[in-house]
Amino acid sequence: MTSGNLLTDNPELYEARFPDPERLAGRWAEDCLRRYGAGPRVLDLGCGTGRDAAQLHASGRTVVGADLSEAMLAYARDRHPGPEYVHADLRDFALGVFNAVVCLDSSLLYCHTNDDLDGFLASCRRSLTPGGLLVAEMRNGAYFLGRDDLLNTPKVNAFDWQGTSYRSTTTLYVDRTAQLLRRTRVWTADDDSAPVEQRSAWRLLLPLELRHFLTSHGFTVLALHDGPGPRTEPPWQEGDLPGTAAEADRLHVVARLDA
Ligand SMILES: C[S@@+](CC[C@H](N)C(=O)[O-])C[C@H]1O[C@@H](n2cnc3c(N)ncnc32)[C@H](O)[C@@H]1O
Helix, strand or coil, X not given: CCCCCHHHHCHHHHHHHCCCCCCHHHHHHHHHHHHCCCCCEEEEECCCCCHHHHHHHHCCCEEEEEECCHHHHHHHHHHCCCCEEEECECCECCCCCEEXXXXXXXXXXXXXXXXXXXXXXXXXXXXXXXXXXXXXXXXXXXXXXXXXXXXXXXXXXXXXXXXXXXXXXXXXXXXXXXXXXXEEEEEEECCCCCCEEEEEEEECCCHHHHHHHHHHCCEEEEEEECCCCCCCCCCCCCCCCCCCCCCCCEEEEEEEECC
């Protein structure tokens, strides 16, 4: 058994497992930036493979993509050129001055503690021009209040990649004390390698709690809703307006730094 993360250590596999051929996430982010009049300089935090950063770059933005994973950054530089890609921790960063920060696919929820969230928002505040925007998209902690359809039951997934058959068994559970959604995932492969167990966790952030963090750090919340967005069902399409409920499993937020 080894550590590491098969998906984030293999960005190509990550894109194959979570395809976004229409670049919906990047297009949705660009729609938010335009709707609320953001300037051109954008920081994509937790940029992963760089596909969203590159989509924003293709929309005419000057983009910096930041991530903790060197494997992701190397892949992004090679496969999604245009933005500048840098190593940074979203919980405490200083990468220059931007008109907007975007944080997609639950990257913000790697802020596990309140101190992490304060560090993230203080860094955003230092990095944004007055009136700058924060656009984020993530799991909705409120979804898990009274629902356990995604929890506690192992889900098996099998796929072939580069000549090897992989099988993952994933279980999600709620750690109420830490207010985290925890995931254990066990990988097996038909290449005689030993099983690999990986553990991840995301903050279970409630919509009104997020609103409170944002206002405490000098932001005005412009939109906070469960969809439509790039990972909702049905998915967001060009021309869709932001919703008003915060009930379903994805949460979308746009907030403006007070001048
Ligand atoms: C689920 S991926 C999202 C990637 C990309 N935003 C997307 O939507 O395709 C989360 C990314 O956050 C990165 N990450 C995790 N913790 C981080 C941290 N503390 N600071 C910066 N990046 C982090 C991971 O390396 C990974 O690339």
